[in-house]
Amino acid sequence: MYKIPTFNITIIGLGGIGSILCEKVSRFLNFNKDVETELTLIDGDSFEHKNLERQDFISFGNKAQSKKKELLLKFKRIQIYALNQYIDEDTVSDLIHDRDIVLLAVDNHKTRMIVSDHCKTLNNVILISGGNEYVDGNVQLYIRKGGEDLTPDLCAYHPEIRTPEDKLPEEMSCKELANSDPQLYFTNLTVATIMCWMFYNAVIKDEYTKSEVYFDMSTMSLDSKVRRVK
Amino acid sequence: MYTRDNLESKTVRELREVCALAGIIGMSRKRKDVLVNEILKRQEGIAKKKESETVTSVEATFTSTLTKPSAQFGNRASTTIRVSCGASSGDFSVVGKTVGGTMELLKEVLNVSRMSRPLVNGKQADGDYKLRSGDILEFLKPAGRKG
Numbered sequence: 053m054y055k056i057p058t059f060n061i062t063i064i065g066l067g068g069i070g071s072i073l074c075e076k077v078s079r080f081l082n083f084n085k086d087v088e089t090e091l092t093l094i095d096g097d098s099f100e101h102k103n104l105e106r107q108d109f110i111s112f113g114n115k116a117q118s119k120k121k122e123l124l125l126k127f128k129r130i131q132i133y134a135l136n137q138y139i140d141e142d143t144v145s146d147l148i149h150d151r152d153i154v155l156l157a158v159d160n161h162k163t164r165m166i167v168s169d170h171c172k173t174l175n176n177v178i179l180i181s182g183g184n185e186y187v188d189g190n191v192q193l194y195i196r197k198g199g200e201d202l203t204p205d206l207c208a209y210h211p212e213i214r215t216p217e218d219k220l221p222e223e224m225s226c227k228e229l230a231n232s233d234p235q236l237y238f239t240n241l242t243v244a245t246i247m248c249w250m251f252y253n254a255v256i257k258d259e260y261t262k263s264e265v266y267f268d269m270s271t272m273s274l275d276s277k278v279r280r281v282k
Numbered sequence: 283m284y285t286r287d288n289l290e291s292k293t294v295r296e297l298r299e300v301c302a303l304a305g306i307i308g309m310s311r312k313r314k315d316v317l318v319n320e321i322l323k324r325q326e327g328i329a330k331k332k333e334s335e336t337v338t339s340v341e342a343t344f345t346s347t348l349t350k351p352s353a354q355f356g357n358r359a360s361t362t363i364r365v366s367c368g369a370s371s372g373d374f375s376v377v378g379k380t381v382g383g384t385m386e387l388l389k390e391v392l393n394v395s396r397m398s399r400p401l402v403n404g405k406q407a408d409g410d411y412k413l414r415s416g417d418i419l420e421f422l423k424p425a426g427r428k429g
Binding site for chain 1: 397422
């Protein structure tokens with residue numbers, strides 16, 4: 053008998069990008085009758101007044117738990133779990149498993165490196181990671197199937213991710229957390245949208261030849277790259 | 283032009299890259315023999331089309347640019363190379379120039395940072411590599427950090 057496939061999707065980071073992305077992906081999957089979805093939201097941060105200009109929440113408090121409540125009101129077909137924690141070397145293997153689809157929307161390269169390195173130990177995984185500066189950004193797609201890289205991992209072409217100069221959120225002082233660089237809502241929105249493109253192409257259409265996309269709002273330009281696995 | 287032997291010596295991943303560059307879509311899950319046949323078919327199609335057409339004009343794909351129209355015949359056009367950094371890209375007359383020299387020349391046009399590493403045809407290149415016609419040069423832009 054045919055069994056409807058289940059997507060195990062993990063969204064890590066519910067800031068400017070992740071808070072928009074989880075809503076769009078949930079809507080798409082809730083009304084897609086061909087799949088069942090289990091969605092895990094992970095973020096140890098809280099939604100506060102200072103986040104209002106860029107982040108999409110209807111209640112204050114832990115971002116993962118707040119977003120879970122909001123999504124459950126709209127999307128009844130999706131099983132949603134919320135984890136109030138950050139990812140680090142000790143917890144990553146408990147949170148990301150074989151056959152997961154990981155949408156990584158964090159604000160530091162150290163978490164990107166930890167997640168990418170962990171995914172490299174799995175047999176089958178799809179990792180889509182987005183990040184931005186003030187008006188530009190990029191999205192990367194890392195796919196492993198049968199224990200083989202089909203696209204390069206996040207660090208392969210990015211030494212700044214391989215040897216990150218930044219810290220994990222839990223390693224940062226309150227002062228460092230409060231002094232984060234300014235960001236633009238539209239830039240976060242663009243990254244979230246390109247991550248949706250990647251999700252659709254890689255997960256639904258099984259197309260992954262172009263595994264990195266850059267955009268720049270200031271020049272109104274976008275370019276996608278074919279990357280060789282090293 | 284690829285021969286069947288030439289294509290069969292490539293890995294499936296390399297064949298998929300050839301398909302992507304040739305604009306052959308829907309090949310991500312196809313077997314090696316299907317990929318080889320599709321590339322040869324596309325190549326044959328292009329060759330037949332060229333044979334059947336009487337040449338009345340030449341269509342360029344930005345590999346050459348008329349840079350000095352009043353110059354002596356033979357010196358009017360220059361070959362250009364695709365150079366990109368992040369979302370910015372363009373075709374520039376840099377054949378024969380070194381990668382390092384090109385970086386210096388285009389750093390403001392393409393917003394190339396000193397941290398950017400050069401890739402020629404997808405592989406890491408040295409600053410003194412001299413660019414050749416048909417090369418594709420990318421200065422790797424660092425990934426966005428925030429979210």
